[in-house]
Amino acid sequence: MDFQLQDYDPINGLKPSENCAVVGICGKDPVFLKIYTSLRTLQHRGQEASGVAIYDNGKINAIKVDGLVHEGFKPYIEKGLTPKGIVGIGHNRYSTAGMKNITGAGPFLISTAMGDMAISHNGEITNYEILRDELKELGVPFVTKTDTEVMLNLLARTIRQRGIKNGIKSSMEILQGAYSVALMIGERMYAIRDPKGFRPLILGKSGNDIIVASESAAIDVVGGKVIRDVQPGEVIEIFNGEITTLFTLRSQRISHCMFEYVYFARPDSIIDGTEVYNSRYQLGTNLAREAPAEADVVIPVPDSGRTQALSYASELKMEYSEGLFKNRYSERTFIMPGNMERDGAVKLKLNPIKSVVNGKRIVLVDDSIVRGTTMKRIVSLLRSFGAREIHVRIASPKIVAPCYFGVDMKTRDQFIALNKTDQQICDEVGADSLAYLSIEGLIKSIGMDKKSLCIGCLTGEYPVKILGEKEDVQTTLEF
Ligand code: SF4
Known part of the structure; x- marks a missing residue:
């Protein structure tokens, strides 16, 4: 595969798209090294920057590093400077041109009236520019051009207004596009997958640890067992060793990315039931x-x-x-x-x-x-x-x-x-x-x-309305 097109669009500027890895682990012992190991397993999904955010003593602290996971985190591990908390999320990022630094890397972190929130995201929010403008009008400041920062601020706002369950639901009703997310609100962790299920998100367990990850291989390497896929539209809360589905937003059209099977995902991963x-x-x-x-x-x-x-x-x-x-x-x-x-x-x-x-x-x-x-x-x-x-x-x-x-x-x-x-x-x-x-x-x-598949890049017809593009209404695909 010869891939990678241009990162910088001279007309539209920097793009928010990322081919990323998401990990979250909630356990009873420090989780940093397990998140680190999972991120190394998912290195193929992003090699430019990585980050880990861990909850400890009432706060979430994040470390972000440039480059490969093992190189970036090496000084922290060697000097014993890794966070000690038992709940955390991680992210590998493929960066876009002009942002080849850790400014745009996940996890994103903000401090809110409900406590610290952190998010790792794989996917792309198709209406993020509109949402960013609306949030800016309301006085929300932004430090990056990423869709992930928009999503986190939207979630913070709707959760503050409506509580965690209804707040996440409200945000999901507004967000369009692809998102597989590990979210932390204080020491509570959430796995969120968009209603069409574009990008994978897998739930697993290893001893006392409950894990969410972009691919099942990341659960295998920490000695875990896959429980199941997070379903399209599903929001799962992971807290105190309990896994609770808060709700599932259904879509009439599931759209798993065919490219995960063709190229992206590791061959040893099982995604949405398919090896x-x-x-x-x-x-x-x-x-x-x-x-x-x-x-x-x-x-x-x-x-x-x-x-x-x-x-x-x-x-x-x-x-x-x-x-x-x-x-x-x-x-x-x-x-x-x-x-x-x-x-x-x-x-x-x-x-x-x-x-x-x-x-x-x-x-x-x-x-x-x-x-x-x-x-x-x-x-x-x-x-x-x-x-x-x-x-x-x-x-x-x-x-x-x-x-x-x-x-x-x-x-x-x-x-x-x-x-x-x-x-x-x-x-x-x-x-x-x-x-x-x-x-x-x-x-x-x-x-x-x-x-159940997105094949938009093969047909030019997409499962989500995109300005200037045809919508796939399943009339041309009767095989
Ligand atoms: S199938 Fe093509 S258009 Fe659809 S999500 Fe995958 S890469 Fe994108």
């Missing part, structure tokens, strides 16, 4: 059925195309080989903001293995193509190492439209697939043939009802 690895395996199988290629060997783009390439080869009884060596110490291109860093990272990242590639007809499998620059570079690299033919197979459909729900794909003009045929894309990346999985194949592979 990510299994979905990826099926994506490769269905791609093989839809778009077989005559070749000598199937090679994945590591790591994003690995599972799909394996099942592609298995389905067609072809040889599978790791023909590209990946430098495991290079950053994921998607996660690195800014063109310079991205280009540098691609060069550092991959090198072909000559004996696998030289003189061979290759099927090159990846999970998706957004801009196409990485794919172009890989095709050219393989040719320079003697590949005879290169047949590109993409285990998801064409991405042709922006995401408004927390994935930083914002401008149509950078999608390689926009208004192009497969042949035109093939020519652009320099391959001998190229094919994508169909939308039907994608839905079948994930194994969910089509009415």
Whole structure:
């Protein structure tokens, strides 16, 4: 996957979108190290900054650090300066350009008449600009341009007016878009998921600890067991070892992001009852059925195309080989903001293995193509190492439209697939043939009802009203 579009929109300025990780743990012993471990497990969801907020002695204290979790928190751990409280939340953030510092990192913290409040958020609030203007009119000051700060201030206001349960409900009736949230109000913790369930949020338990996390893998690594997914629209209170559903706001249309299964989430995570690895395996199988290629060997783009390439080869009884060596110490291109860093990272990242590639007809499998620059570079690299033919197979459909729900794909003009045929894309990346999985194949592979998935970036029709975009009313998706 060659991902990451532009972070800065010259017309609209900085975008609030983040691909983030959320963790919250409520226990009987200090929780810092468990939150830290969970955040390390979820590092793939954001590498630019991290934060932990812990309740202790009537106050919530936050530590925010730049960079990778283990590097940022190392000095605090080595010097024994970590907070000692037994309730806390954490956040990994993918930052936007111009905000590559911890100013915009979570958790966000404010002091209110009800005590300290802190929030970690994964997603994107589509009406946050309107809400920020309204709150500003009411005298609420803002220190960042993030939607998370807007959400926290809105929650603080409605909770002060209507109490915790009705206040959260009032805010949820106003907020639009995607939000999976861990919220602390003093020592009480809340797990909140938007009514369409765009981003994952999982509830688990480990001994005396109750955990919420963006992915089940973060619960596994602290020795916990998954209890269940937080349901779309559900608000759960976690306090004194008790888990209580306060209410569930129902939506007629659930919209789990298909991209979690295609690329984002760890393959060992189970999200909304579906194992990510299994979905990826099926994506490769269905791609093989839809778009077989005559070749000598199937090679994945590591790591994003690995599972799909394996099942592609298995389905067609072809040889599978790791023909590209990946430098495991290079950053994921998607996660690195800014063109310079991205280009540098691609060069550092991959090198072909000559004996696998030289003189061979290759099927090159990846999970998706957004801009196409990485794919172009890989095709050219393989040719320079003697590949005879290169047949590109993409285990998801064409991405042709922006995401408004927390994935930083914002401008149509950078999608390689926009208004192009497969042949035109093939020519652009320099391959001998190229094919994508169909939308039907994608839905079948994930194994969910089509009415439970968001596929807005594939169709340009969205499950939430977006100004200037078509709304998905499920009339064009009758497979
Ligand atoms: S538009 Fe695409 S990336 Fe965004 S939530 Fe929907 S499926 Fe996911």
